[in-house]
Amino acid sequence: MSSTKAQQKGLWSRLQAGSIEQLHVRLESLIVLLALCALMSVLSPFFLSVSNFMNILLATSTIGVLAIAATFVIGAGGLDLSLGSVMGLSGVVGAYVGVTMGLPAPLAVLACIAAGALAGFVNGTIITRAFVPAFIVTLGMLGIARGIALVISDGRVIYGLPSAMVFIGQGRPFGIPMPVIIFVVTAFIMHCLLAYTRFGRHTLAIGDSENAARSAGIAVDWQRRLLYTLSGALAGLAGLLFAARINAGDPTAGLTYELTAITAAIIGGTNLFGGRGSILGTMVGALIMGVLQNGLNLLAVQSYYQQMAIGAVLILAVFIDQYQVRKETRV
């Protein structure tokens, strides 16, 4: 090996390490995000503008909140496939409480999040108590939550939410859309929770080696149940943001959103098999998905192709991740 090559490798590794240490973000995903932005600004004259940037953030806010949930659960070595369905269910429950039952907006807001948390708690309890794999439990919940949403709403969209609730989706204090504000604040809090608290460190330890976590005295099952409950509550928040934005509880809201959310988490550096993940990384991943979708929209690419693009990106991201893990870790 020539010395220049070794030095280059050293600089690159140092940059990689620094990026993860200081920003909790993988350098590669930051570069992909910037490259994607550069590409889109060349391809479309509409891409580089403040209003389009706000559009991207607004579109990313719902997916971003789901991706935070995915990061926690996948980081702990689990999986939550019910994110999109639970999001849809929560929006419908909120609309049902606020419109059909005519209760005040704060109760409707609370109902959204509580419905999500309850679905997550059921997931977590079955996974930890009945020893059914997370893949199966949350796949089952994907169907159950969607079904309940359709039953509650009788298959119809519930329109006309209380105005205080609509403000959450459509308000623009200081010109910034409310969902973006809520998304950013949530991301900040969840980042601190995952990166700097014992709960967060234990989450990743459980995903890394359940055996190690157990022998270290961590209450693994209890924490798992909490994590799925948190995941459900975040899906509830995403459901609230979405319903409030479209001013309606739509039982089909969030269809296939788990695909995008999980992709965003994986692109952001979450290890599919647990043990590694950060919310800031996931935010970069969510922005990559947001920019990709926004760019394809601006370029007038049919949405059918966008689904294909997202699926392909997911497989590619996991491939790159596994390649890195194999390179870095001795088994």
Next chain:
Amino acid sequence: MSLLEVSGIEKSFGAVSVLHGVDFSADAGEVVGLVGDNGAGKSTLMKIITGIYTADAGAITLGGEPLMHLSPGERRAMGIEMIYQDLALARQQDVASNIFLGREPVRSILGIPFVDRAMMKAQAQQMIDRLGANLPAINRNVGSFSGGQQQTVAIARALTFDPKVVIMDEPTAALAVREVQGVLDLIRQLKEQGITTVLISHRLNDVLSVTDRIVVLRHGTAAANLVTAETDMAEVVSAIVGGAGMPDAAAHEARG
């Protein structure tokens, strides 16, 4: 009364009875070897002591205090540490995270307890230095280390919180010759500090050279309790295999 008293431990996994009425004890500062054939129940017994497994019957006390009802975390807090054969490390986390796993120090910011990374790193480095160990970098993921280096991290984790009893499950099985000597020296150091060590090992030479007493498990009971200074390879091997085929086995071990 010994520091660690284990009596009448029974344990079955489904229809398979692994331990039926094991008694075991260790004094403060004593080094006890625990030997036996594969499947004799050595690791199961130790995991019952640390609380990873729950015994079907029996009692365990540490310094006279019963601990059967305590969780693994609470038993660690009382001073029982175990270095597992598979090391039980979180390979994608760095050295400090592994050493402090489950016991992270926190400091309060705005009333919220945040993990004190700086303190963790400093104390982890101190512990590694005290062990005289050579790790490439403390902020690297443990999974990128060699087997011996990973072993060092597992040992550091067991020793950081002033343990009373350290259980080592095959600590030398995967190590190079020089590293084996390091572990044996460490056990002697622990003895000087009054720390009790339980050494599970198949390497009878190691066991004979470092222990005070050797307990032999056979068919789920403590078949023999030998004072190391008064026994020899032949007697230990005989107790492990139960008489039959003894001369051949002993001759083989003596060569190894």
